[in-house]
Amino acid sequence: MKDNWIPFHRPSIGPEELLAVREVLESRWLTTGPVTQQFEREFAEFVDCKYAVAVNSCTAALHLALDSIGITAGDEVLVPSYTFAATAEVVVYLGARPVLCDSLPGGFNIDPADASSRITPKTRAIIAVHIAGEPCNLEALRQLAERHSIHLIEDAAHALPASYAGRRVGSISELTAFSFYATKTITTGEGGMLTTNDETRARRASMMRLHGISGDAWKRYSNQGSWYYEIVDAGLKANMPDLLAALGLAQLKKAEAFHLRRREIADLYLRRLSRIEELEMPPTGDVNVTHSWHLFILRLRPEMLATGRNDLIHQLKQAGVGTSVHFIPLHLHPYYRERYGYRSGDFPNAEDAFTRCVSLPIYPDMNEADVERVTASVEQFVQKNCRRMSICAS
Numbered sequence: 001m002k003d004n005w006i007p008f009h010r011p012s013i014g015p016e017e018l019l020a021v022r023e024v025l026e027s028r029w030l031t032t033g034p035v036t037q038q039f040e041r042e043f044a045e046f047v048d049c050k051y052a053v054a055v056n057s058c059t060a061a062l063h064l065a066l067d068s069i070g071i072t073a074g075d076e077v078l079v080p081s082y083t084f085a086a087t088a089e090v091v092v093y094l095g096a097r098p099v100l101c102d103s104l105p106g107g108f109n110i111d112p113a114d115a116s117s118r119i120t121p122k123t124r125a126i127i128a129v130h131i132a133g134e135p136c137n138l139e140a141l142r143q144l145a146e147r148h149s150i151h152l153i154e155d156a157a158h159a160l161p162a163s164y165a166g167r168r169v170g171s172i173s174e175l176t177a178f179s180f181y182a183t184k185t186i187t188t189g190e191g192g193m194l195t196t197n198d199e200t201r202a203r204r205a206s207m208m209r210l211h212g213i214s215g216d217a218w219k220r221y222s223n224q225g226s227w228y229y230e231i232v233d234a235g236l237k238a239n240m241p242d243l244l245a246a247l248g249l250a251q252l253k254k255a256e257a258f259h260l261r262r263r264e265i266a267d268l269y270l271r272r273l274s275r276i277e278e279l280e281m282p283p284t285g286d287v288n289v290t291h292s293w294h295l296f297i298l299r300l301r302p303e304m305l306a307t308g309r310n311d312l313i314h315q316l317k318q319a320g321v322g323t324s325v326h327f328i329p330l331h332l333h334p335y336y337r338e339r340y341g342y343r344s345g346d347f348p349n350a351e352d353a354f355t356r357c358v359s360l361p362i363y364p365d366m367n368e369a370d371v372e373r374v375t376a377s378v379e380q381f382v383q384k385n386c387r388r389m390s391i392c393a394s
Helices: 015-027 034-047 058-068 085-093 112-117 138-148 199-208 217-221 242-252 255-273 309-318 334-340 348-356 368-385
Strands: 051-055 076-080 097-101 123-129 151-155 175-179 192-196 296-300 357-360
Touching: 015 242, 034 051, 034 192, 034 242, 051 058, 051 199, 058 085, 058 151, 058 175, 058 192, 058 199, 076 085, 085 097, 085 123, 097 334, 112 138, 123 138, 138 151, 192 199, 242 255, 255 296, 255 368, 296 348, 309 357, 309 368, 348 357
Parallel strands: 076 097, 076 123, 123 151, 151 175
Antiparallel strands: 051 192, 175 192, 296 357
């Protein structure tokens, strides 16, 4: 099984990454320094924004984004229920309340109409999550934010390199957070980036990511720095080291090629699987968006099948194919039920997406034979379990 296993994800690492890391190791400067600064500059140029602040996770980037707009105890922040833990927990870190919102009918991203219905005088911000790499309806969310004088923050953990209305995600809204976790479209192992066109917010985030120390705290141990420092606020320990930034620089140079390959694999899946009535393809967005294809989230039509999503996952595993589920909605988790009173049924669109979804492998190192095995395994599952007897028997 191991030699024949198609993992859910495998990072694409080549000699360029090995050389970049080796050069940092040989420099003997491993923590935040000149390589991290170079990564910030090149990333900002790549997404066409003015400032990029490298951190140790997308979670930290979201935390710093909320800090920079002054979120505090008693505030409310609108967050989709259909997202990973980080999007909402950063709101809790600051003593504010995450107000969960439903997904679009038949989709994964936040529903602007549902978000609008949950705005109160305490609402200070909306966090829009681009699930799987499909950009949200940023125009509708921008109008909503402006109408109520609240902030719009993008959780773009899945969305590099995605675009909306001809602009790269990361250059559009006030603040955008990216992830470079091991499974993302480019990786530093662990890491993230906060982008903005606002110099004041960038400076605040840069200071707060390293203990709230004023100035370039990382220079204290270099020949450019001084032993003297001042703590001006209670900051985080969230800086990105040069060792990881070196990986990021090498990966960023390949980001366009990675994206092209992901699109090719997504097209293969769509052509092969969209013919199967029992399956629902992932939303691809309208003509104004470019999908990053970080994930390919397939959904079953359970009324047409004798069994469900969990059995599909099991069968694919038996066939040597790794999968995942994105996501268990937040309102179904014990913490959000017990602390905020959410319960099953509160967000029907998010629950519908969750109960029917499975994420198939999609990464640049997959070849055509891998894609063929995945699609053939899915087809076999449908043929075995479909309720249309004439099709099942064929």
